Amino acid sequence: MRNILEDIVINHVSDPAGLTPKDFKNELDVRWCAGCGGYSILSQVQRIMPTLGIPKEKITFVSGIGCSSRFPYYMDVYGFHSIHGRALAIASGLKIARPDLSVWIATGDGDCMSIGGNHFIHACRRNVDLNILMFNNEIYSLTKGQYSPLSRPGQKTKTSPMGVLDDPFNPAALALGSGATFVARGYDKDPKMLQYLFERAAQHKGIAFVEIYANCVIFNDGAFDNYTEKDKRAETTVWLEHGKPLIFGTNNDKGVILDGFTPRVVSLSDGKYSANDLIVHNEHDSTLAFILANMTYNEDVPRPIGVFQAIARPSYEEKVEWQINDAITKYGEGDLNALMRGDEYWEI
């Protein structure tokens, strides 16, 4: 059956050549606080958009509720600012219905991991081709400073004056455990890195989850300084690069080895270990991805940044179409009159 959606919308495509970052900005004033990590994320997204080769009208941003979820208003593409926690459920329906669209989700640690947690794990499991940008500021910011499921134990917030009792989720491990095929982490203070991660997410077919450390200057200022400040990050983080050993340190003099299944830091300068002894990152190795993700809250090892895992698996919306095509190949296009008559009918 011909449908007007195909005739009027899907079959008309603009030429993405010649798009510039400016084409993705609109006239609205961005209303985040000065110094908010959101700004960097926004401008890196706007910068990479023209490089993706995707017609502008095919790009849609969906969000939930929170500071981060204002994001779609600032992009001159299709935008859908929904309700708290539900962005992924809405985006899943949209992408399943419209595989021709490039669907992005802007969400936060509260929106995605708390009220939207169920939708998150199931979107990962289904491997819907969505790009999730999760702004992690380890706090509820829009409601003015309550702890989130990613806040740290002991953290003092308005609802935890004596310190947070909960243990946080480990977002990368949660995503991996839920079956996400692409899992990465970056931070606001490194624009080039974000651009790289966003491009990788866009190219990935299937669910792409990017956790972004985004500083909230008002309610949790400096939460990630230890990992993101220029003078500290070389010692406290390790960049994951496919096929490369895990080397870090201001002088590239440290590495991470696997001691059994436990990652351990070794010195590369005392002659005992060389780069050959270190963990070599492999984005296609799910077991390794788990080990790396579990380094997150381990103070004895650097915090991994970069792509934990990128594996190929058919995406959900693609499989939905395959099944429909299979059904049509096997049984022919549906005959509605026959369907309505069913197996047992009679004539009067």
Place this chain on the structure above:
Amino acid sequence: MSKKVEYLEQVTIRFAGDSGDGMQLSGTQFSNTSGIVGNSVNTFPDYPSEIRAPEGTLYGVSAYQIQFGSKKVNTIGDKLDVLVAMNASSLKVNLPNVREGGIIIANTAGFGDKNLKLAKYDANPLEDGSLDKYRLFKINISDIVKEELADLKLSLKYTERTKNIFALGLTYWLFNRPTEPTAKWLGEKFGKKPEILEANLRALKAGYNYGLNSEEMTTQYDIKSANLEKGYYRNITGNEACALGLVAAANKAKLPLFLGSYPITPATEILHFISGYKKFGVKVLQAEDEIAGICSAIGAAYGGYLSSTTTSGPGLSLKVEAMGLAVILELPLVIIDVQRAGPSTGMPTKPEQGDLFMALYGRHGEAPIPVIAASSAADCFAMTIEAARLATKYMTPVILLTDGYLAQGTEPWRIPPIEELPDIKVEFATVKEEFAPYKRDAETLARMWAVPGTIGLEHRIGGLEKEDYTGLVSQDPKNHQKMVEIRAQKVQNIANDIPDAELMGEESGDLLVIGWGSSYGAIKTAYEKLTAEGKKLSYVHLKYLNPLPKNLGDIMSRFERIFVPEINLGQLQTVLQSTFIRPVIGYHKVQGLPFKAFEIEDQLNELLANKGGK
């Protein structure tokens, strides 16, 4: 042997047995065959909510009731003319509903000591004279089928399983129905298993012949075919009618169809059916929860699909916030609520009309949603299409209320050729015209439907209040009032687009009955009976609950007394009282059961007798 044939106008029969006895199959076959011979039919399956209730117990009884007649039957019948009881428990549970002089066909093999004990009988009711008021036929069905199938290499357990087919064959003889349709159906079902097919065919024939040759069964009954409109017919449940309605609506709107849903009794079957329609290009998501069911559907609606979500009460509760989102986004969405007895988990398999308030008012803020209701199983088809028409024309979510009774009950449905159904006109916004996200049609107030992927129409929408026309986020006090009023007016405008309420009976007078939803059958039956007796009353059955039909106030003003029977504590009664500022008499049955026609009749008789005695 010569037998007498007696003609009847309508008959109510109930097949009852243990959950494992196949009563649902006997019932559906009997009802299909009765449809095929041209009777009007109305059915309802009644089975335990436990998946495998303990064998032989009172709460393990499964039944299927059919009323069939030579003129339109609107209910499954109040009192049973015939009860087929496969065991003691099924007799015990159903006997109170058998009319005096009614026929009881009892399988004596189901009345052993163990059965009697499970049914809490002290003595065997088949032997102690307690059934003297009825015409009792005692048949050891188990023994007969065992003998008939002795030469087939089948296990005893399997042989036993043909009891229901034997019972069916016997009722076919009793009511002079052909066995061929069932034989054909068995052939299709067991074509690949010749032994089993043979066993079932023999059981069917044995049952029929038992009646033919019985010394006791001296009378055969016949019901002439009803005077039905020409066309193709089938029996259909409300749930299947909803599923077909969605596919048909998408076809007429030239839109692809999406269903986002989560399994819940008694709505799940709609999801089952639609999941089987893949070759029609339908996309279905069995979501992780009720919220994702509706949210994914909203996503698909945003993407330009005819989109729907199906649920029952507890699921509707979970969908409430997202329904408000669909209201403010002004996106089309068909929400089907198959009501069941609540609150909370309530009685999942039992019908109720308890969700009317929730459908009308159950959202935060001013969030008007059109609400319509189907009045019979077959009507679910037309009303689903109507929900889709209103949703796409007015850019709004629409709630269609059905209930467990309509969902599982069947009636013959004249299958409309798809070409006969009117088109649903849908337009997407394109750059060819001036565009703004909340630019509205002057007449309907519907906004434009601009879907992602349309070149040049990039825009943002969301749950925040927005300025009219531009759709830009706005906290302006006056704008909010304006938007609230526009959204309310838009829904009110639908009153111009729906049929007037149809008044049956006197144009004015003393008593007007107003019903809604599945109680149509019972009220209509009672109404017809009383008017045939010359009593003066009138009847309106509402299919549109928000907005109400434009002429309803006028109709109501012409009657002294208004009577509203409902399967709740008076929800429509309250709506009518507050909308039209006048007292309305309610009748409330909240037992997880549909009305019986005589219950309405009794109420009406009482009201008519106490004229003026409000």
